[in-house]
Amino acid sequence: MRTLFIATLALAGCTGTVDGGGDDGGGDDxxxxxxPTRTYLGFGGAALEASRPAIxxxxxxxxxxxxxxxxxxxxxxxxxxxxxxxxxxxxFGRPPARWFDEPEASANTxxxxxxxxxxxxxxxxxxxxxxxxxxxxxxxxxxxxxxxRRAWHREATDDExxxxxxxxxxxxxxxxxxxxxxxxxxxxxxxxxGFLAY
Amino acid sequence: MSTSRRxxxxxxxxxxxxxxxxxxxxxxxxxxxxAAPGDDKPALFILNLIGGYNALFPSADSFVGTGAxxxxxxxxxxxxxxxxxxxxxxLGTLSPTTLQKMASIGVNHGISAHPTARTxxxxxxxxxxxxxxxxxxxxTAAVRCVCVGATMPEGxxxxxxxxxxxxxRDLSTxxxxxxxxxxxxxxxxxxxxxxxxxxxxxxKSTLDANPTSARSLIEGYPAASAQLKQATVAFDYATxxxxxxxxxxxxxxxxxxxxxxxxxxxxxxxxxxxxxNVVIANSRGWDSHADNNGSEVRTKMTSEGTMxxxxxxxxxxxxxxxxxxxxxxxxxxxxxxxxxxxQANLTATVIGKHVQxxxxxxxxADVGLPQGSxxxxxxxxxxxxxxxxxxxxxxxxxxxxVLP
Numbered sequence: 001m002r003t004l005f006i007a008t009l010a011l012a013g014c015t016g017t018v019d020g021g022g023d024d025g026g027g028d029d030x031x032x033x034x035x036p037t038r039t040y041l042g043f044g045g046a047a048l049e050a051s052r053p054a055i056x057x058x059x060x061x062x063x064x065x066x067x068x069x070x071x072x073x074x075x076x077x078x079x080x081x082x083x084x085x086x087x088x089x090x091x092f093g094r095p096p097a098r099w100f101d102e103p104e105a106s107a108n109t110x111x112x113x114x115x116x117x118x119x120x121x122x123x124x125x126x127x128x129x130x131x132x133x134x135x136x137x138x139x140x141x142x143x144x145x146x147x148x149r150r151a152w153h154r155e156a157t158d159d160e161x162x163x164x165x166x167x168x169x170x171x172x173x174x175x176x177x178x179x180x181x182x183x184x185x186x187x188x189x190x191x192x193x194g195f196l197a198y
Numbered sequence: 199m200s201t202s203r204r205x206x207x208x209x210x211x212x213x214x215x216x217x218x219x220x221x222x223x224x225x226x227x228x229x230x231x232x233a234a235p236g237d238d239k240p241a242l243f244i245l246n247l248i249g250g251y252n253a254l255f256p257s258a259d260s261f262v263g264t265g266a267x268x269x270x271x272x273x274x275x276x277x278x279x280x281x282x283x284x285x286x287x288x289l290g291t292l293s294p295t296t297l298q299k300m301a302s303i304g305v306n307h308g309i310s311a312h313p314t315a316r317t318x319x320x321x322x323x324x325x326x327x328x329x330x331x332x333x334x335x336x337x338t339a340a341v342r343c344v345c346v347g348a349t350m351p352e353g354x355x356x357x358x359x360x361x362x363x364x365x366x367r368d369l370s371t372x373x374x375x376x377x378x379x380x381x382x383x384x385x386x387x388x389x390x391x392x393x394x395x396x397x398x399x400x401x402k403s404t405l406d407a408n409p410t411s412a413r414s415l416i417e418g419y420p421a422a423s424a425q426l427k428q429a430t431v432a433f434d435y436a437t438x439x440x441x442x443x444x445x446x447x448x449x450x451x452x453x454x455x456x457x458x459x460x461x462x463x464x465x466x467x468x469x470x471x472x473x474x475n476v477v478i479a480n481s482r483g484w485d486s487h488a489d490n491n492g493s494e495v496r497t498k499m500t501s502e503g504t505m506x507x508x509x510x511x512x513x514x515x516x517x518x519x520x521x522x523x524x525x526x527x528x529x530x531x532x533x534x535x536x537x538x539x540x541q542a543n544l545t546a547t548v549i550g551k552h553v554q555x556x557x558x559x560x561x562x563a564d565v566g567l568p569q570g571s572x573x574x575x576x577x578x579x580x581x582x583x584x585x586x587x588x589x590x591x592x593x594x595x596x597x598x599x600v601l602p
Contacts, residue, residue, distance in 0.1 A: 061411060062404055062407075062408040062411050064415070092367070107421035107422040108366055108375065110397075114385060114394050114397070115385055119383045159399075159403070163400045164400060167392060167393060171389065172389055172392075173388075184385065191394060193415055194401065196415070
């Protein structure tokens with residue numbers, strides 16, 4: 001299938017390769033560029049395709065979840081009976097009824113996302129036995145991957161797991177109660193793009 | 199008045215140049231030093247009226263002869279003995295000291311289409327003028343370039359270095375981030391800052407693969423983390439809010455949403471106090487077609503609280519001893535005649551400590567500016583000049599009207 005697609009590109013006068021990558025990157029190949037077989041002039045005399053961007057296949061597809069969707073996912077991801085997100089609703093904003101605004105992040109929404117996640121994660125880590133002990137590299141490795149599975153619906157890569165473990169073990173405050181440190185760890189995972197974006 | 203070494207030397211050099219001396223044997227002989235642009239921490243507040251900014255406000259006398267936009271000799275106000283005339287019921291209600299620090303600046307941009315005017319006013323090709331101005335001005339705050347309110351400016355305003363345009367929709371989060379409030383359930387600043395950085399690291403592959411669609415996250419993570427790492431900023435929000443007439447609601451808490459002009463302008467003061475050096479507030483609903491007697495825009499300017507809040511803002515910011523806050527009111531363009539449609543030029547109102555009372559934006563009876571009036575770049579060059587930027591990020595100021 002891939003061979004056929006590349007062959008098709010060649011016939012159409014294209015350069016570059018399609019690596020079949022997803023949103024998560026990978027591959028250093030140049031994006032395929034195909035010479036247009038037809039050109040269309042606009043009313044201003046400019047070619048309509050002139051400003052067509054050449055970007056890698058599969059890139060620039062990520063979109064932030066609207067808060068209406070995100071707000072429901074804290075409870076779902078962490079298995080909470082309910083979770084109140086009203087405190088930060090105004091920070092994310094909401095378009096008027098029957099209107100859609102493409103959500104955009106900001107310093108404030110990132111902080112708000114972390115604060116919400118921390119509050120939800122505090123509830124999540126309150127009772128389970130495994131969060132009763134302070135995180136170690138081993139326990140954090142397991143917990144981080146589990147947080148990722150719950151929140152991102154996929155497995156963590158090694159780099160992603162390492163970032164989580166490093167934060168959990170080295171950057172949360174050792175003198176804090178273990179459950180609080182786990183809550184921070186969980187909040188970091190729920191503040192990553194894997195949870196905040198589609 | 200600043201006592202900074204840079205400012206001291208600058209004044210000394212200027213004074214020496216004025217006296218035609220090349221050496222400075224004694225500063226005492228140069229007379230009393232005045233604050234100069236650049237001595238105080240500069241900040242720019244842009245009130246952007248989306249749709250247009252009718253020249254009846256900053257060039258009111260232009261229409262006395264014809265009565266266009268309902269202008270009469272009785273409803274305009276001349277500022278002192280200057281050639282600046284403003285609408286009496288709106289700009290004319292600003293404090294006398296504020297009016298003495300006002301200029302009307304002509305912008306001959308030649309654009310009569312909304313999207314083009316909006317983008318070109320704030321973007322120089324694909325570079326954000328907002329971010330460019332912010333990077334050109336001194337500042338160390340984590341969030342220096344801010345849009346207050348629900349409406350972001352049109353176009354993509356990409357970060358330059360560590361300066362990005364950040365949106366503030368609700369002031370409570372800003373206050374919390376800056377350390378103004380704490381709650382039992384809120385994360386602590388240090389672990390939260392590191393946690394957000396960890397989240398950014400965990401997002402790296404996605405962010406790298408989505409440089410445009412994930413731009414706001416790419417810029418939001420470091421800004422959020424840096425905000426939490428900077429020193430806490432002490433301010434009494436309730437007192438600031440009260441100055442704008444914003445008082446606690448039924449539940450006893452002071453409103454923090456930026457869904458009105460008043461709250462946007464209050465938010466601008468808050469962000470400037472927190473260290474922002476460029477703040478924009480976009481106000482919708484100024485595309486006033488068929489507003490032949492100007493009543494629609496006059497009413498809008500007052501009924502939504504814009505003028506009252508602007509008066510408070512300019513009074514308070516001009517009184518800040520260590521700040522040089524410049525306020526500019528702009529819109530897509532002036533409104534044309536007949537019909538209050540799209541005029542291909544704009545007259546902006548600029549207020550600031552180093553603004554010299556005067557006008558380069560007096561329009562004729564047909565709302566046209568004089569031939570050769572500078573364009574958009576000239577407005578930004580003027581703003582940079584009154585803000586005291588020494589790097590001329592937008593080129594030489596073609597307007598003059600800068601006080602030492």
